Amino acid sequence: MTDLTSTRQRIAAELQVASAFDAEEEIERRVVFLADRLVDTGLTALVLGISGGVDSTTAGRLCQLAVERARDAGHEAVFVAMRLPYGVQADEHDAQAALAFIQPDRVLTVDVKPASDAALDALVAAGLAFRDAAQQDFVHGNVKARQRMIAQYAVAGAMGGLVVGTDHAAEAVTGFFTKHGDGAADVVPLTGLTKRRVRALAQALGAPAELVDKAPTADLESLAPGRLDEDSLGLTYEQIDDFLEGRPVPADVAEALVARYRATDHKRRLPIAPPEPLVSRDADDRLTARQG
Numbered sequence: 001m002t003d004l005t006s007t008r009q010r011i012a013a014e015l016q017v018a019s020a021f022d023a024e025e026e027i028e029r030r031v032v033f034l035a036d037r038l039v040d041t042g043l044t045a046l047v048l049g050i051s052g053g054v055d056s057t058t059a060g061r062l063c064q065l066a067v068e069r070a071r072d073a074g075h076e077a078v079f080v081a082m083r084l085p086y087g088v089q090a091d092e093h094d095a096q097a098a099l100a101f102i103q104p105d106r107v108l109t110v111d112v113k114p115a116s117d118a119a120l121d122a123l124v125a126a127g128l129a130f131r132d133a134a135q136q137d138f139v140h141g142n143v144k145a146r147q148r149m150i151a152q153y154a155v156a157g158a159m160g161g162l163v164v165g166t167d168h169a170a171e172a173v174t175g176f177f178t179k180h181g182d183g184a185a186d187v188v189p190l191t192g193l194t195k196r197r198v199r200a201l202a203q204a205l206g207a208p209a210e211l212v213d214k215a216p217t218a219d220l221e222s223l224a225p226g227r228l229d230e231d232s233l234g235l236t237y238e239q240i241d242d243f244l245e246g247r248p249v250p251a252d253v254a255e256a257l258v259a260r261y262r263a264t265d266h267k268r269r270l271p272i273a274p275p276e277p278l279v280s281r282d283a284d285d286r287l288t289a290r291q292g
């Protein structure tokens, strides 16, 4: 086995990509997971932003099925779908189609533009300077993602809810999310899925074809509205999925993915702390020796 093959296998295992896949089984397993989290924690709501993309369409429908499952078991539970546009969203019709499909108990709409723009204006007024307009637009994009996180956590705080994230293996491997923005969540039901497997779940759940097949966009940059993820990444999701599922990919693609995975390691972890001081390790060792 080559080094690259064993590295790929290790990454797929770390991201929980299964070798076998059955859409119906995966739906059931993930609905049960969400319903159990509600019952076990005693919390009473799931909260998730619905963008009109396939990830939140899929996760949103799983959430609605999960709260219905929890209610059937006698547990009070509600799914709050959040529309979180930045001003007027160009593909608002897709977001509305997603909501029509998900049939959430409740929809809350919060425009993240005023808060996102106010944060940027205050930073500039405080003297923060950007390299150029493109850098400012990129940083502003991450502010928008974090405003969505703030809105969802406010609802979760008020309603006793869990914030649901849409991260999955094809996004995690490249670290293509905003740290503490869309990367922040209490539960991540799509974990381990490649993008084509997310689409397979969406299809099996009965989502409209235009959402199942929709091209992924983070849609964070005002200077490049609706910019496709694949253009930003310089990789296609087919390539990413093939890599994760152990199908053949060109060596340069595999090398690029391994490099991205390593460079974004910090985004999949808790904040980095200083190494443990030796003195406390010695104390731990003494305690272990006494207990042993």
Ligand SMILES: Nc1ncnc2c1ncn2[C@@H]1O[C@H](COP(=O)(O)OP(=O)(O)OC[C@H]2O[C@@H]([n+]3cccc(C(=O)O)c3)[C@H](O)[C@@H]2O)[C@@H](O)[C@H]1O
Pocket: 141, 142, 145, 171, 175, 176, 177, 178, 179, 180, 181, 182, 217, 218, 219, 220, 229, 232, 263, 266, 272
């Ligand atoms: N080695 C390291 N150890 C610890 N921290 C490290 C680090 N390298 C950078 N950092 C820090 O990490 C932070 C940067 O991370 P972050 O703020 O996330 O910013 P960054 O990764 O630069 O940008 C987020 C990327 O995710 C994309 N995105 C965002 C949201 C949604 C989606 C989507 O697909 O829908 C995609 C977005 O388009 C953009 O390309 C900085 O503070 C940086 O200094």
Ligand SMILES: Nc1ncnc2c1ncn2[C@@H]1O[C@H](COP(=O)(O)OP(=O)(O)OP(=O)(O)O)[C@@H](O)[C@H]1O
Pocket: 048, 049, 050, 051, 052, 053, 054, 055, 056, 057, 082, 083, 084, 085, 086, 089, 148, 166, 182, 214, 215, 216, 217, 218, 219
């Ligand atoms: N305009 C928005 N309104 C509500 N939630 C949003 C919006 N944009 C992003 N989000 C939230 O951030 C998450 C991450 O965005 P991301 O683009 O990765 O997923 P998606 O839009 O659902 O699917 P895709 O990746 O295929 O575009 C979304 O799943 C959603 O929960």
Ligand SMILES: [Mg+2]
Pocket: 051, 053, 216, 217, 218, 219
């Ligand atoms: Mg999107």
